[in-house]
Amino acid sequence: MRPETSEWLASGRAVLRAATPGSRVERRGRVERVGDGVAMVSGLRDVRLDEVLRFAGGQVGFARVLDPDLIGCVLLDATTDVQAGDAVFGTGAVVEVPVGPALLGRIVDPLGRPLDGKGAIETVARLPVERPAPSIIERDLVTEPVQTGIVVVDALFALGRGQRELIVGDHATGKTTLAIDALIAQADSDMICVYVAVGQKTSSVRRAVDALQAGGAFERCIVLVAGPASAPGLQWIAPYAGMSMAEHFRDAGGHALIVIDDLSKHAATHREIALLTRQSPGREAYPGDVFYIHARLLERAARLSMARGGGSLTALPIAETVAGDLSAYIPTNLISITDGQIVLDAGLFHQGQKPAVDVGLSVSRVGGKTQAKALREAAGALRLDYAQFLELEVFTRFGGAPEGRVRRQLARGAAIRAILRQPQHAPLRLADEVALLLAVQAGLLDALPPDAVAAFRAGLPAALDAAAADAVAAIDATGEMDAAARDTLMAAIARVTASLSDRGTDQATAHAAPAAAP
Ligand SMILES: Nc1ncnc2c1ncn2[C@@H]1O[C@H](COP(=O)(O)OP(=O)(O)OP(=O)(O)O)[C@@H](O)[C@H]1O
Numbered sequence: 001m002r003p004e005t006s007e008w009l010a011s012g013r014a015v016l017r018a019a020t021p022g023s024r025v026e027r028r029g030r031v032e033r034v035g036d037g038v039a040m041v042s043g044l045r046d047v048r049l050d051e052v053l054r055f056a057g058g059q060v061g062f063a064r065v066l067d068p069d070l071i072g073c074v075l076l077d078a079t080t081d082v083q084a085g086d087a088v089f090g091t092g093a094v095v096e097v098p099v100g101p102a103l104l105g106r107i108v109d110p111l112g113r114p115l116d117g118k119g120a121i122e123t124v125a126r127l128p129v130e131r132p133a134p135s136i137i138e139r140d141l142v143t144e145p146v147q148t149g150i151v152v153v154d155a156l157f158a159l160g161r162g163q164r165e166l167i168v169g170d171h172a173t174g175k176t177t178l179a180i181d182a183l184i185a186q187a188d189s190d191m192i193c194v195y196v197a198v199g200q201k202t203s204s205v206r207r208a209v210d211a212l213q214a215g216g217a218f219e220r221c222i223v224l225v226a227g228p229a230s231a232p233g234l235q236w237i238a239p240y241a242g243m244s245m246a247e248h249f250r251d252a253g254g255h256a257l258i259v260i261d262d263l264s265k266h267a268a269t270h271r272e273i274a275l276l277t278r279q280s281p282g283r284e285a286y287p288g289d290v291f292y293i294h295a296r297l298l299e300r301a302a303r304l305s306m307a308r309g310g311g312s313l314t315a316l317p318i319a320e321t322v323a324g325d326l327s328a329y330i331p332t333n334l335i336s337i338t339d340g341q342i343v344l345d346a347g348l349f350h351q352g353q354k355p356a357v358d359v360g361l362s363v364s365r366v367g368g369k370t371q372a373k374a375l376r377e378a379a380g381a382l383r384l385d386y387a388q389f390l391e392l393e394v395f396t397r398f399g400g401a402p403e404g405r406v407r408r409q410l411a412r413g414a415a416i417r418a419i420l421r422q423p424q425h426a427p428l429r430l431a432d433e434v435a436l437l438l439a440v441q442a443g444l445l446d447a448l449p450p451d452a453v454a455a456f457r458a459g460l461p462a463a464l465d466a467a468a469a470d471a472v473a474a475i476d477a478t479g480e481m482d483a484a485a486r487d488t489l490m491a492a493i494a495r496v497t498a499s500l501s502d503r504g505t506d507q508a509t510a511h512a513a514p515a516a517a518p
């Protein structure tokens with residue numbers, strides 16, 4: 001025997017000695033038919049709901065429908081690679097995603113695979129995408145505010161940590177922008193942000209990412225994208241995967257904010273999968289469990305008790321309406337699941353009132369109690385004044401020059417409307433919002449034309465930093481405002497408005513002069 005042969009024989013014997021012979025159970029089924037991201041599988045009897053199935057070619061999917069002889073498996077990979085007749089294996093595992101701080105500042109797909117070309121993501125922990133929501137005893141009351149930096153939200157529909165607030169409106173009414181602005185406002189806060197894009201156009205996701213980067217919040221964010229062309233299974237698990245990534249921070253005692261853009265697209269994907277797996281369709285052809293899958297998802301947002309670490313997860317799901325119809329199936333479901341809704345109105349948007357929040361239809365059910373004291377004082381009777389103004393405005397539209405009290409009310413209302421307008425991606429600090437509201441309450445903006453109010457808002461932060469830096473810092477830190485801070489703010493505000501009204505009268509006389517000449 002040649003020496004190499006005997007060496008080879010010896011190593012072969014060693015391998016044989018080390019091997020323990022025995023039987024291995026392999027659960028094996030067969031693909032019956034496949035199409036549009038769903039494979040129907042036979043021969044796998046003891047598969048669990050949501051169990052991962054592996055196909056002969058290495059592709060994976062998860063079991064969504066368990067009929068006695070056919071299993072509906074939703075694919076997480078491209079359908080074209082799976083064919084009828086292929087072997088399928090049960091894995092006993094459920095779908096999991098990587099979680100942890102390594103994901104911050106990254107763009108990933110719903111399985112946590114990087115999409116930004118910045119290399120592998122080194123995480124140690126994994127969590128299932130489907131997790132039970134915290135029970136009642138594990139929860140605490142919502143007591144801390146979420147500062148969104150959007151005046152109309154913080155002043156009128158304050159949000160609390162652990163709340164679920166729906167953002168709902170027609171196509172292109174600023175839903176994504178509102179949510180992204182709330183994330184940008186967290187750039188200097190202790191909140192971790194997760195933005196989940198389900199079935200959104202690549203251009204829209206790109207704009208959101210650019211805005212987060214420009215706003216300095218990107219390093220606190222995880223962006224999870226399942227594009228319209230990705231497998232329906234990926235779009236389906238995206239919100240759940242995002243929740244698990246956010247829950248990791250919540251469970252460690254931290255605070256997280258998740259935006260799900262949007263659940264209408266998610267519901268459509270759910271309907272598509274249900275129709276392909278032959279589940280019976282119900283209202284608007286959605287299967288009956290669409291309410292349940294969204295309730296189970298949003299139930300995971302919570303403020304945890306101190307015994308569970310006191311963390312929180314706030315959710316801002318988005319839904320799209322058609323022609324403002326809030327009574328459609330998916331919007332009504334989501335309105336009843338969440339703790340309130342911010343309704344965006346296409347009419348207001350086209351009149352230039354942006355963010356186009358419909359003040360009459362929007363509501364925040366638990367966040368009001370958490371509103372910073374300074375803001376509550378400064379807001380005063382804002383909502384009432386504004387509601388009265390909107391009614392009055394309708395009557396006075398039919399002509400006549402209002403006098404006295406009505407005229408003053410109209411001027412105040414117009415000033416409120418002007419301060420509720422806000423450019424995109426420019427969230428304000430708490431102190432800026434307080435100062436804006438104080439200025440309205442004191443009537444300092446009533447005489448200004450609407451574009452001067454925009455100039456006032458734009459110049460306010462710098463003016464406050466120059467003249468009232470201590471008061472600003474105190475309000476931002478404590479959320480409260482003492483008499484001295486209030487006086488300092490008022491003095492700074494008065495200076496800005498005075499400079500603006502000088503400019504306003506100059507312009508007015510300049511306009512008036514040529515008209516008067518002939
Ligand atoms: N506050 C704002 N100020 C100025 N422009 C805004 C404001 N909010 C939104 N916009 C603009 O309005 C357009 C639509 O906004 P956005 O994409 O957020 O709407 P959407 O409701 O999410 O739309 P879609 O239905 O396509 O998801 C964008 O071009 C955005 O820049």
Ligand SMILES: [Mg+2]
Binds near residue numbers: 261
């Ligand atoms: Mg959008």
